Amino acid sequence: xxxxxxxxxxxxxxxxxxxxxxxxxxxxxxxxxxxxxxxxxxxxxxxxxxxxxxxxxxxxxxxxxxxxxxxxxxxxxxxxxxxxxxxxxxxxxxxxxxxxxxxxxxxxxxxxxxxxxxxxxxxxxxxxxxxxxxxxxxxxxxxxxxxxxxxxxxxxxxxxxxxxxxxxxxxxxxxxxxxxxxxxxxxxxxxxxxxxxxxxxxxxxxxxxxxxxxxxxxxxxxxxxxxxxxxxxxxxxxx
Numbered sequence: 001x002x003x004x005x006x007x008x009x010x011x012x013x014x015x016x017x018x019x020x021x022x023x024x025x026x027x028x029x030x031x032x033x034x035x036x037x038x039x040x041x042x043x044x045x046x047x048x049x050x051x052x053x054x055x056x057x058x059x060x061x062x063x064x065x066x067x068x069x070x071x072x073x074x075x076x077x078x079x080x081x082x083x084x085x086x087x088x089x090x091x092x093x094x095x096x097x098x099x100x101x102x103x104x105x106x107x108x109x110x111x112x113x114x115x116x117x118x119x120x121x122x123x124x125x126x127x128x129x130x131x132x133x134x135x136x137x138x139x140x141x142x143x144x145x146x147x148x149x150x151x152x153x154x155x156x157x158x159x160x161x162x163x164x165x166x167x168x169x170x171x172x173x174x175x176x177x178x179x180x181x182x183x184x185x186x187x188x189x190x191x192x193x194x195x196x197x198x199x200x201x202x203x204x205x206x207x208x209x210x211x212x213x214x215x216x217x218x219x220x221x222x223x224x225x226x227x228x229x230x231x232x233x234x235x236x237x238x239x
Contacts (some may be wrong), residue, residue, distance in 0.1 A: 007037070017050050034067065051084070068102075085119075103136065114149060129166075131181070143190075147181040147197055154186055161190040161205075165197045165213065182213065204239075 004021040009029045017033025023040040034050035044061045051067030057074040068084035078096045088106040096113045103119035111128045115121075120136040131149025143158045145151060147165040163183050182197040193205040197213035204220040212230040219225060220237045227233060 004037075017048070023054075109140075145183060147183065149181055151181075151183040152185070153183075156185055156188045156190070158190045160192045161188065162194045163196055163198050164194075 004019050007015060007020045007023045009015060009025050009027065011027045013027065013029045015031050017031050017035045020037040023037045025042040025044065025046050027044045029042065029044065030047045032049045035048055036053045038054065039056045040054045041058045042061065042063055046059065046063040048065045052065050053070045055072050057071045059080055060077045062079045064081045066083050069082050069086045071088055072090045074088050075093045076096055076098055081099045083101040085102040086100050086104045091108050092106050093110045094113050094115060098115050100117045104117050104121045106123040108125040109123045111130050111132060113130045115132040118135050120139065121134050122139045124140060125142045126140040128145040129148060131151050134153040137155045137157065138153045139157045141159045143156065143161045145163045147163065165181055182199060185200045187202045188200050189204045191206045193203060193208045195209065195214050196211040199215045201217040203216050206222045207224045208219060208221045209226040210216055210219065210228065210231040210233060212228045214231040216232065217234045219233055220239050222239055225236065
């Protein structure tokens with residue numbers, strides 16, 4: 001029998017960390033210490049001065065977790081910073097901006113805003129309708145990127161990788177290229193690769209399509225290579 005109590009704060013509140021059943025925070029809340037709970041719902045501004053472990057996390061507003069985070073399901077609407085490593089075992093949905101001081105592990109990750117990590121991202125399914133900045137390797141079985149903002153990553157590895165651009169070019173993008181909705185990577189490697197508006201040094205895979213707006217230094221393919229007339233490719237090798 002679980003004997004943990006609930007924690008509720010409304011307005012301006014402060015509490016100690018510990019083990020709780022359900023945590024509900026409305027307003028400006030601070031928890032001092034590691035926190036372990038079944039569910040956490042925050043509406044407003046939340047700071048946890050420690051690590052957070054919870055079966056489910058829902059954040060609407062701004063939040064900062066000074067330690068790591070481990071959860072099964074997490075939905076973020078707002079701006080969230082996690083200083084250490086983050087693990088989301090089932091589903092992570094980001095409707096805003098998520099910044100992680102180290103890496104991110106998960107099963108399914110949905111980005112409708114932006115994601116920034118200082119290390120690798122690993123998951124089974126990654127779906128992006130916005131942008132990301134990953135200082136490391138993006139490794140996923142299925143990767144579907146719909147470009148709405150700039151996307152940057154050192155390397156991508158996956159079975160099926162698709163990159164498409166949704167929005168039309170804006171005047172701002174013409175004068176400030178760094179804000180363009182495109183993918184920049186050093187290496188992209190997968191079984192089936194379908195790219196648009198991507199800049200990369202190396203693209204390597206079995207079946208590859210290099211679409212419009214791409215600038216690729218070297219393409220290495222095993223079975224098939226299709227290329228758009230608009231695409232720029234420095235060198236092609238069948239392996």
